[in-house]
Amino acid sequence: MAKLVTKFRYYKPGGRKKIGGYAKYIALREGVEKCDDSKKYAPVLYNQKQLIQKILKDFPDSKEMLEYEDYRSHPTVGNASEFIFRAIEDNASEAMQKKTYADYIATRPGVEKIGKHGLFSDEFESINLSQVSDELNAHEGNVWTMIVSLRREDAERLSYNNANAWRKLCRAHTKELADALRIPQNKLKWYAAFHNQSHHPHIHLIAYTDDPKVGYLSKKGVEALRSALGNHIFHDEMTHIFREQTDRRDQLKKDWKAMLDEILQKISENKYSNPEVEQKLLLLSDKLSRTKGKKVYGYLKRNIKDLIDEIVDLLAEDENIAKLYDFWYEKKYEALRTYTSEMPPKIPLSQNKEFKSIEISPAAVDPDDVEMLQDLILSAVNEAVRLANETMEKEMSKVTGGLGNLGGFGF
Numbered sequence: 001m002a003k004l005v006t007k008f009r010y011y012k013p014g015g016r017k018k019i020g021g022y023a024k025y026i027a028l029r030e031g032v033e034k035c036d037d038s039k040k041y042a043p044v045l046y047n048q049k050q051l052i053q054k055i056l057k058d059f060p061d062s063k064e065m066l067e068y069e070d071y072r073s074h075p076t077v078g079n080a081s082e083f084i085f086r087a088i089e090d091n092a093s094e095a096m097q098k099k100t101y102a103d104y105i106a107t108r109p110g111v112e113k114i115g116k117h118g119l120f121s122d123e124f125e126s127i128n129l130s131q132v133s134d135e136l137n138a139h140e141g142n143v144w145t146m147i148v149s150l151r152r153e154d155a156e157r158l159s160y161n162n163a164n165a166w167r168k169l170c171r172a173h174t175k176e177l178a179d180a181l182r183i184p185q186n187k188l189k190w191y192a193a194f195h196n197q198s199h200h201p202h203i204h205l206i207a208y209t210d211d212p213k214v215g216y217l218s219k220k221g222v223e224a225l226r227s228a229l230g231n232h233i234f235h236d237e238m239t240h241i242f243r244e245q246t247d248r249r250d251q252l253k254k255d256w257k258a259m260l261d262e263i264l265q266k267i268s269e270n271k272y273s274n275p276e277v278e279q280k281l282l283l284l285s286d287k288l289s290r291t292k293g294k295k296v297y298g299y300l301k302r303n304i305k306d307l308i309d310e311i312v313d314l315l316a317e318d319e320n321i322a323k324l325y326d327f328w329y330e331k332k333y334e335a336l337r338t339y340t341s342e343m344p345p346k347i348p349l350s351q352n353k354e355f356k357s358i359e360i361s362p363a364a365v366d367p368d369d370v371e372m373l374q375d376l377i378l379s380a381v382n383e384a385v386r387l388a389n390e391t392m393e394k395e396m397s398k399v400t401g402g403l404g405n406l407g408g409f410g411f
Contacts, residue, residue: 006146006147006148006149006222006225006226006229007061007064007065007090007146007383008144008145008146008217008222009145011302014286018370026037026259039077040076040077040078040081041076041077041078042076042077043075043076043077044071044075044076044077044080045080046150047363048077048080048081048084049080051084052071052080052083052084053057055084055087055088057081058091059087059090059091062083062087062090062091065083065086065087065090065149065197065200066149066150066151066200067079067082067086067087067200068082068083068084068087069200069301070082070199071083081101082199086200090147104276109275114361116344117129117193117225118163118193118194119132119188119191119193120163120167120170120191120192120193120194121190121192122170122171122174122190126277127191128222132191136206136208139208139210139212140212141208141209141211141212142208142214142215143180143206143207143208144206144208144217145204145205145207146204146205146207147202147204147205147230148166148202148203148205149200149201149202149231150198150200150201152199152200152201152232153315155201156198158233160201160233161201162194162196163193163194166192166203167192167194168195169229169232169233170190170203172193172232173225173228173229173232174188174190175226175355176224176228176229176382177190177225177402178206179221179224180209180221180222180224180225181209181215181216181217181221182215182216182217182221183207183209183211183214183215183317184214187209187210187211187214188207188209189207189209189210190206190207190208191206191210192205192206193204200345221285223340226340230338231339233257234338237338237339238335241331241335242331242332242335244331245331245332245335246344247330248324248327248328249277249330251324252321252324252325252328255320255321255324256315258323259303259315259318259321260315260377263277263278263281263315264281265380268283274314276314277311277314277315280310280311280314281311283307284304284307284308284377284381285381287303287304287307288304288321288378288381291304295378296378297373297374297375297378305374308350308374308377308378309348309350309351309374310350312348312349312350312377313348313349313350314374316348316349316350321349325349328388329346332354350374
């Protein structure tokens with residue numbers, strides 16, 4: 001499936017990890033790349049395996065790269081070569097000075113140039129590479145680097161096969177970049193370049209600020225930025241996924257209400273066969289009868305909320321409800337996989353705050369569609385209570401009639 005791969009790094013002044021052992025490979029890589037097709041598809045060589053093991057040991061997050069996925073699926077000379085080069089390139093900033101790294105991403109073979117070099121930013125005038133390099137060389141603060149990569153087929157299909165598209169993407173999300181780094185937008189400086197020479201087109205980005213008092217990239221910030229970029233690049237696919245999620249959410253709520261109505265009807269007729277659910281619903285009915293104020297989930301005491309959550313989780317065991325919830329989670333994971341490989345654990349239905357609504361866009365959300373499953377239970381029980389009271393008023397003289405058939409919902 002379509003996937004966006006990102007890598008973030010943070011460098012303190014003077015902190016550089018040495019990767020001198022890879023320099024020779026970088027220097028000779030052009031000769032390796034020129035092997036004929038028969039060698040490119042041959043089984044991976046021993047020395048390539050050894051180098052890959054060293055790379056994975058020194059840079060464990062290289063396992064997340066698309067090139068590594070290709071190599072694992074098909075361990076050939078060509079795929080090994082692509083992975084080794086990209087892994088070394090992606091970690092080049094650890095071995096280079098900031099000035100050298102800026103020059104490298106702006107001028108290396110495969111960069112799509114905008115004028116004399118490939119560097120771009122949120123500035124609309126042309127960029128003086130020498131000036132940027134000197135500024136970075138003199139910079140004494142922290143520097144963050146980011147690499148964003150797509151598979152070739154996705155880049156071609158989504159038109160992210162050129163520098164202009166990536167430049168528009170970066171400029172559109174300058175605020176999100178600033179927020180993720182906790183740097184005021186007017187103090188943020190960033191430069192990027194698009195590299196189009198591989199199976200996986202990608203950009204390198206450098207970000208920093210002259211203000212030493214600001215700047216910090218947390219895991220939450222990384223995920224927020226990944227999400228923003230992924231949702232932008234895969235907008236059409238994500239919209240389709242969100243619509244499917246919304247459809248299943250709406251169907252689940254509809255089935256949920258129908259199931260509740262059926263359960264309460266059976267309880268009133270003494271025909272319900274699940275004593276645990278029945279006991280908890282009757283207990284909830286009793287507690288609500290002694291509750292003043294709004295009988296809405298958000299306004300209730302903690303002990304009543306806990307009881308309602310227990311009922312939600314019991315009813316969630318229904319086969320149809322469970323299938324709909326599983327499908328909803330499948331779509332959630334499908335969306336997340338476009339920009340991360342870390343999947344959050346599945347949580348009980350009662351604890352899922354996302355079930356309040358799934359937004360496609362602010363304009364598409366019905367402002368009245370805010371009911372939680374907990375409130376649907378309250379609504380159903382309150383309705384049963386109302387009907388019970390109506391019956392009690394009408395059938396006051398028939399003590400063994402309608403009241404007896406209400407199974408305990410009358411107050």
